[in-house]
Amino acid sequence: DTEVTQTPKHLVMGMTNKKSLKCEQHMGHRAMYWYKQKAKKPPELMFVYSYEKLSINESVPSRFSPECPNSSLLNLHLHALQPEDSALYLCASSHAPTDSSYEQYFGPGTRLTVT
């Protein structure tokens, strides 16, 4: 199984809502990532979890809150978002850098619209 799944596929939320994005992988990867991608732009790294611990936070505003409940799951909790946060949110996973295989496997993404 080389699949990363994300739910929901699409999400429309108001600026006062609280919602969560979910990501799951069963490849035994111990590194998981959240990226944000705007149209015609490359993915921008937001967070990295390694062995269920947050190892990188790219100065992301606190209205985005990541959580890694176990080695297969990654959540992104959203609260009080702004319209400019509308984007495609991609989850990815990979083996830890000490392993030989580094490539990241991406999920299909959640298309988020903030109204």
Add this chain to the structure above:
Amino acid sequence: GQNIDQPTEMTATEGAIVQINCTYQTSGFNGLFWYQQHAGEAPTFLSYNVLDGLEEKGRFSSFLSRSKGYSYLLLKELQMKDSASYLCAVRDDGGFKTIFGAGTRLFVKA
């Protein structure tokens, strides 16, 4: 600073060969990746180079020169389905952080 440059767009003909170049200047280097991304879809892994030289995988080949900060992706026997964005990405010394270039949009015409 971190800088990855690749052409914005390229057009090629079905059945032809196309080379997409990437130059990078990053504070650390722990490998270079190429990903393919179709519009509205997630990136998919194509190749990984950490040592100088050419890696071949079917119709796709990738080359790396670390001393020149340069890589290219070579696509042979182009097919219409190869129309996509191709992202060059560099992994930093720590290993977790991957910096993506802006991507090259390839249009394959009949």
